[in-house]
Amino acid sequence: MATLTRAPGSAGRRRQGASHRSTVTMKIAMALSGAVLLAYLTAHMLGNLKIFFGESSFDHYAHWLRTIGEPLVPHEGALWIIRVGLTVSVVVHMAMAILLTRRARRARPVKYVHRPPVQGSYAARTMRWGGVIIALFVVYHLLDLTVGVANPTGAAGKPYTNVTADFEHWYITVIYTVAVVAVGFHLRHGVWSMTRTLGRRRPGTERLAGRIATGYAVSMTAGFLSVPFAVTVGIVG
Template sequence: MAVTGVIFVLFVLAHMYGNLKLLSGQLAFDEYAHHLRVFGEPMLPKMGLLWIMRIVLLVSVVIHAYAAFTLWGRANNARSTRYAVHKMAQASLSSRFMRWGGVTILLFVIFHLIHFTIVKPNINADYTQAQIDASPYIMATASFKIWWVVLIYVLAMIALGMHINHGLWSATQTLGWANSPSARATAKGIALIVAALTVVGFLIPPLAVAFGLIAK
């Protein structure tokens, strides 16, 4: 769970970096998207890197979800009679939202893949399907001009941030890297920073589009 989680975090950070290219304009962003597809040629076939990443991520999702549901099931079996009254002493909101938050993120990823990768539906009447298919930049900006799409992305990114906040620190525990109070504080700090960075980094492009800060 920790290892796959760390893979996701690395992917998410790279993904975020790419997204921020949106701010550099259509040319730069479309060039970036194209480059991803031809990365490593001729050593790799076209789309090679992308497929390697997709396979790694897909396997990771399966493992991560399997581990998560196993833990969930074990927890339910480990306390089949619940407390009449139970107060949490210090548990963070993030740690308490891991399971449903994880499910939320999974559903969002499915939506996100349909939205931008598999189907690419045109949901903004101001644009044509041909424009969207031709430019990833247009595809993104067209969507983020619609308020409910932005809202979905904002909520999903908050869920992702919380998931990373607890998940990344938890991964350091599981990997056995937080063996002292200071290491624990550092791990928690890094997790919080990465989580905040992710939320902010991912939300800059859609919000910039939504509020018209990006031309066109």
């Protein structure tokens, strides 16, 4: 009676296939969590621009955020739902980034004496330290304008006063600028990578994806920096 034998290396091919699928799954999870963060950043940037309509408009917007969904949800309930969702997205995004980086290193365990120049954009090469800057800034930003303990004024219920109090100090504007520029580089590479992960790759779309990513990153950076610069030079305040 004939017996069936497996082709040599079939187990290895199955392991490679499983590894590839898990890598793709991690990339998709990273892209989707990144998309959630992009949506929040876009809304946050647009909301910040309310400051150009005056103190009452900006304060009204900030207070409105705390009443979304009332009376179906408690006061600030929607904000806490958003905060939890963002926290989960950040954790997933960072975890997938770490796992994918480690997997890429394991796939290339040999260190070359003469390492060839890294291919890719400047944004791609600075994603690691940029992420550290962003993480540290988020902590400071929360202590500054959410908790209020790091704000020069820390006036409860007066977001316009707190924002303008921040950027009347040039060094806070510098800190904010460095962080936002890091965000811009991160966004440029992140949007480009997300379109490659979630979209269909076709001839000629690489350049278009790069242009879209660059345009989005520049727009977001300019939008976020417009507020501190306007306060610093006296347009707002």
